[in-house]
Amino acid sequence: MKPALYLRDKVFFLTAIIVILCIVMAVTFPAQFATIDNFSQLLLNLSIDTIVAVGMMILMIAGMFDLSVGSIVAFSGGMAGYLMYYHNVNFLLAIAAGIGGSVIIGFLNGWLIARARINPMIQTLAMMGIVRGLALMLSGAGIQNFSYEFVYIGQSKLLGLQAPVWYMLAIVLLFIFLVRRTIFFRKYYFIGANEKAARFSGIRVEKMKIWAFVLSALLAGIAGILLSSRLGAALSTSGKGLELRAITAVILGGASLSGGYGRIAGAFLGALFMALINNMLIISRVSGYWQEIILGCILILAVGLDQWLLKKIENK
Amino acid sequence: MLKLRNISKSFPGVQALKNVSLEFNIGQVHALCGENGAGKSTLMHIIAGSILPDSGEILWNNRSVSIRDVQQARQLGIAIVYQERTLADSLTVAENIFQANPPRNKIGLIDYQSLHANARQMLDELGLQAIPSTRSVDTLSPAAKQMVEIARALVQEHSLLILDEPTASLTTAETNSLFSIIRKLAKKGTAIIYISHRMAELAAISDIISVLKDGEYQGSFDAKQTATEIILTKMVGRQLLNYKYETHIQKETALEVKKLTGKYFHDISFKLNKGEILGIAGLEGSGRTSLARAIFGDEEIISGHVLKNEHLFKARHPADAIAAGIAYLPEERKGSGLFSTMDIASNIIVTGLNGLWYDKAENNVLAETYRKQLDIKTNSVTTIVQQLSGGNQQKVVIAKWLHTHPDVLIINEPTHGVDIGAKTAIYEILKYLTGTGISILLISSDMPELLLLSDRVMVMYNGEARSILKRSQMTEETITAIATGI
Numbered sequence: 065m066k067p068a069l070y071l072r073d074k075v076f077f078l079t080a081i082i083v084i085l086c087i088v089m090a091v092t093f094p095a096q097f098a099t100i101d102n103f104s105q106l107l108l109n110l111s112i113d114t115i116v117a118v119g120m121m122i123l124m125i126a127g128m129f130d131l132s133v134g135s136i137v138a139f140s141g142g143m144a145g146y147l148m149y150y151h152n153v154n155f156l157l158a159i160a161a162g163i164g165g166s167v168i169i170g171f172l173n174g175w176l177i178a179r180a181r182i183n184p185m186i187q188t189l190a191m192m193g194i195v196r197g198l199a200l201m202l203s204g205a206g207i208q209n210f211s212y213e214f215v216y217i218g219q220s221k222l223l224g225l226q227a228p229v230w231y232m233l234a235i236v237l238l239f240i241f242l243v244r245r246t247i248f249f250r251k252y253y254f255i256g257a258n259e260k261a262a263r264f265s266g267i268r269v270e271k272m273k274i275w276a277f278v279l280s281a282l283l284a285g286i287a288g289i290l291l292s293s294r295l296g297a298a299l300s301t302s303g304k305g306l307e308l309r310a311i312t313a314v315i316l317g318g319a320s321l322s323g324g325y326g327r328i329a330g331a332f333l334g335a336l337f338m339a340l341i342n343n344m345l346i347i348s349r350v351s352g353y354w355q356e357i358i359l360g361c362i363l364i365l366a367v368g369l370d371q372w373l374l375k376k377i378e379n380k
Numbered sequence: 381m382l383k384l385r386n387i388s389k390s391f392p393g394v395q396a397l398k399n400v401s402l403e404f405n406i407g408q409v410h411a412l413c414g415e416n417g418a419g420k421s422t423l424m425h426i427i428a429g430s431i432l433p434d435s436g437e438i439l440w441n442n443r444s445v446s447i448r449d450v451q452q453a454r455q456l457g458i459a460i461v462y463q464e465r466t467l468a469d470s471l472t473v474a475e476n477i478f479q480a481n482p483p484r485n486k487i488g489l490i491d492y493q494s495l496h497a498n499a500r501q502m503l504d505e506l507g508l509q510a511i512p513s514t515r516s517v518d519t520l521s522p523a524a525k526q527m528v529e530i531a532r533a534l535v536q537e538h539s540l541l542i543l544d545e546p547t548a549s550l551t552t553a554e555t556n557s558l559f560s561i562i563r564k565l566a567k568k569g570t571a572i573i574y575i576s577h578r579m580a581e582l583a584a585i586s587d588i589i590s591v592l593k594d595g596e597y598q599g600s601f602d603a604k605q606t607a608t609e610i611i612l613t614k615m616v617g618r619q620l621l622n623y624k625y626e627t628h629i630q631k632e633t634a635l636e637v638k639k640l641t642g643k644y645f646h647d648i649s650f651k652l653n654k655g656e657i658l659g660i661a662g663l664e665g666s667g668r669t670s671l672a673r674a675i676f677g678d679e680e681i682i683s684g685h686v687l688k689n690e691h692l693f694k695a696r697h698p699a700d701a702i703a704a705g706i707a708y709l710p711e712e713r714k715g716s717g718l719f720s721t722m723d724i725a726s727n728i729i730v731t732g733l734n735g736l737w738y739d740k741a742e743n744n745v746l747a748e749t750y751r752k753q754l755d756i757k758t759n760s761v762t763t764i765v766q767q768l769s770g771g772n773q774q775k776v777v778i779a780k781w782l783h784t785h786p787d788v789l790i791i792n793e794p795t796h797g798v799d800i801g802a803k804t805a806i807y808e809i810l811k812y813l814t815g816t817g818i819s820i821l822l823i824s825s826d827m828p829e830l831l832l833l834s835d836r837v838m839v840m841y842n843g844e845a846r847s848i849l850k851r852s853q854m855t856e857e858t859i860t861a862i863a864t865g866i
Contacts, residue, residue, distance in 0.1 A: 247738045254730055257719040264678070264708065264716050265730045265780065266699040324721055 072373050074318030078333040085340055089347070096347045104225055108294075110339035111232035112137070112303075114332050115287040117310040117317075118239050119280030121331040122249070124314050126276050127256040127323020131188040132173060133284040133310060135195035137303030140166045140288030142202035145298030148214065149207045155214040163285040169195055170281025174274030192307065200300040207298045218293030228290045232332075235283070239328045252276065256323025312359065313338055316366055381406050381571045382427070382540055387436035389422055396422040397433070397595045404540065409562060409572045411586035411603065413579070414615055415827065419595040420575050421463075424542055427573070428460045429453035454480075459538035461529050463545045469518040474499035476517055477532045502531050506561050523554040530561070541565060542573045547581060559585050577663050579608050579864040591615055608866065612857050623807050628655035628814040629835050633690065635706075635788045635819060637675065640684035644670035645843040648684070652788065657810065657820045659834030661827075661859045667843035668823050669711060672790045676708040677701040688788070702731060707786035709777055711793040711823070717777045718765055724751065725761040727776050731784045750779035754809060771802020778809060789813065790821040795829060807833060827856045841865050 090098040116133050123129050144162035147153040153161070173191055176182045220227045243249040254262040255269055263269050284303075292298040315321075316337055317330025338359060345355050382404040389397040397419045404410050412420050425431040427438075429447040438445055440456055447453050453460075467476050474496045475482070483494040499513035508531070511524050520528065526546060533541060543562075547555045562585060566572055574586055582589055583603055591598040591614040598614040635652040645667030652658050662668040673679040675686055677695025686693050688704055695701035698708070710716040719727050725740075725747035747761040754775045758768060765776055774794060781789060794810070795803045810820060810833060824830050830837055831854055838848045839862040846862045 245738055247733045247735055250738045251733055253722070254719055254726070254733075257721050258716070260716040261719055262730070264676075264698055264710055265733075266697075266702040266784075267730070267733065268697060268699055324719075 075329050093347050106343050107229045108226045110335045111228040112287045112291050114232050114335040116284050117313045117331040117335050119283035120310040121314045123276050124319035125256050125326045126252040128184045130280045131307045132191035134303035134306035135192045136166045136284035137288040138199035139195045140285040141292030141298040142199045145207035146202040166281045166285025170278040174277030178270040178273040203298040203300045218290050236332045243328050383439035385437040387433045389433050400597045404571045407566050407569050409586045411574045411582045411589045414592035418592040457539040459533040460542040461533045467517050474513040523550045540571045544575045630654040636687040638685045641682045642674040648845045652819045655814045656835045657833050659830040659837035660823045661863050662840035666840040668840045702784050705787040707781035707789045709791040720766045723762045728779045731780050771798040788819045792823040
């Protein structure tokens with residue numbers, strides 16, 4: 065493979081950059097950066113984003129995206145919290161209700177987009193508002209004082225890492241495997257590459273699209289439960305801006321807005337890269353205001369670099 | 381007025397125009413005809429300034445000019461109505477007509493009062509009193525849209541008007557009113573270039589008919605004096621490929637279509653035998669593609685039946701048709717046949733994505749057998765299909781359909797944009813397939829292809845099956861005549 069091709073392979077490229085960044089940071093700030101505590105915290109911070117980004121990656125492979133995932137995170141936690149706090153519902157049932165409600169939202173998104181042919185951007189933008197409203201109704205100013213069982217899900221530790229990190233790793237590994245090895249998930253690459261040809265080749269594109277939105281909402285629902293359990297509170301503001309962070313991570317990780325490209329590992333690496341940049345800025349005491357500015361610039365740079373490399377390859 | 385001298389133009393792989401010389405005169409309706417790919421569109425684009433010729437000279441009022449862009453063509457007085465719609469659907473009729481140069485008021489804003497008044501006047505002049513200038517274009521009928529398109533071309537200063545297939549979406553009455561407009565314009569001194577497939581129309585409207593074939597000028601004929609047959613023979617006839625017809629037709633019926641009606645075709649009935657190649661001829665818009673898609677489950681069937689191996693069968697989705705042993709190779713290779721950014725192996729195995737596990741290595745092995753069988757010229761099945769030539773790409777699409785092990789293969793323009801060598805190879809593949817008992821419905825605009833391969837040919841016109849010709853009755857002239865509505 066030519067060097068330009070390696071650079072265009074986002075999983076390779078991001079891994080390389082992440083390793084370089086880690087080395088630089090470890091040398092510059094050995095006391096603050098290269099500690100187990102820092103890494104454990106870093107992974108914890110990116111776990112919720114990554115779980116959502118996995119669903120977003122599958123949508124993007126198929127050439128779509130979902131803006132309502134951030135609201136679903138708040139809704140799912142709010143639903144579970146509301147049922148436990150006000151109605152004394154068993155925590156498992158409450159979790160099932162939160163995730164089940166999220167799945168219904170995902171199904172509605174998918175059905176309206178695939179069957180009623182509403183543009184994904186408009187549909188999920190509208191759903192983002194609707195679901196955020198629902199989350200506000202459910203959790204109001206915030207619900208606290210959850211049972212030990214519920215809080216345990218997100219606050220327990222194993223081998224020095226908090227539970228959400230393990231959930232994230234499990235989900236990432238599971239989907240890396242599924243997307244690589246199952247025919248069901250491979251179909252999304254075909255849909256993203258050429259939807260019309262996919263239909264002509266016998267792929268039931270509409271059904272597949274509905275499943276993708278259901279899956280994205282399911283993962284967002286799980287993320288919502290984990291987040292409220294970890295915080296010990298269901299907040300209506302949870303997951304604000306998460307949809308855009310997930311899309312950023314997924315694009316950094318090699319997805320394309322036009323579909324057909326991307327790997328699950330890329331979603332994780334994209335999120336890890338973003339968390340790492342944040343971590344670097346905090347440790348080197350750069351003002352918090354700069355974080356979003358720098359991330360925005362990195363996104364533009366990454367996409368610009370990719371276009372430039374593509375041109376180089378095509379000219380050869 | 382306009383003289384073309386020795387115009388040549390080539391695109392990668394095709395010589396679109398070879399030393400074409402033509403003259404267009406004031407007040408004359410000059411028809412250009414020829415088969416698909418004869419070079420009519422290229423010539424028109426050159427006159428309109430959207431394509432530059434490789435060599436040759438253009439004389440405008442006996443002065444040598446080079447038309448470098450559309451703007452310049454417009455300044456010379458060349459107006460053009462393209463075959464594809466170019467209207468802005470959400471704007472009103474008046475806004476569309478004066479799109480290039482709307483009347484403005486003192487401070488430079490659009491003056492809507494004069495805009496509508498001017499549009500009204502323009503429409504009235506064309507005899508289009510029925511079209512309100514304030515209507516949004518998307519609410520108009522296809523015919524009215526076509527008229528608005530013409531009105532828009534005419535508001536600019538023009539002394540030459542080019543019409544490309546203007547009647548494709550018009551009824552007979554609408555065609556007649558368009559013709560009277562054309563005659564009026566010609567009488568006023570406008571030179572008109574009229575491009576059409578429909579022979580009957582050409583005789584009715586034009587003064588002179590010029591024929592192009594494979595990019596070469598075949599001569600000009602007086603429209604009123606020359607018999608249509610003479611023009612048809614000029615249009616057709618080409619060197620044949622190194623391919624021998626052979627029939628593998630068997631007795632059993634593989635596919636039967638009974639009084640099938642869809643959105644763009646009606647009351648079609650035919651039987652396709654095992655091992656038979658049934659050609660389907662017809663112009664674009666004759667309903668042939670729509671028919672194929674309806675059988676394949678991609679378009680709605682309004683009434684009628686399809687029988688597969690004598691069992692009633694209805695596909696609601698292409699997946700149903702594939703499961704029943706029907707394959708469809710669509711006409712737009714890039715748009716709906718290929719996954720251009722993916723590799724050969726993925727493009728082939730896509731039709732067999734059933735079951736649970738995906739095994740890339742196994743797929744590559746499988747794809748490799750097809751690569752060898754169809755002689756797809758590349759080193760490896762992991763080559764991205766974008767990098768293949770048109771002929772090899774088409775072989776990939778054929779391979780993808782062989783992978784479904786179909787009994788009936790519907791193919792639409794299988795050799796469009798493919799060179800002679802690949803063409804012959806594809807014909808050999810089709811012949812081999814019929815030998816294994818596969819039946820083929822061959823939709824093609826390439827006349828020699830239909831004549832060479834088909835056991836029978838069904839000719840469609842305006843959504844109807846006009847006739848089904850046996851091999852002994854098949855000639856290029858008869859087929860073209862029926863397909864153009866004579």
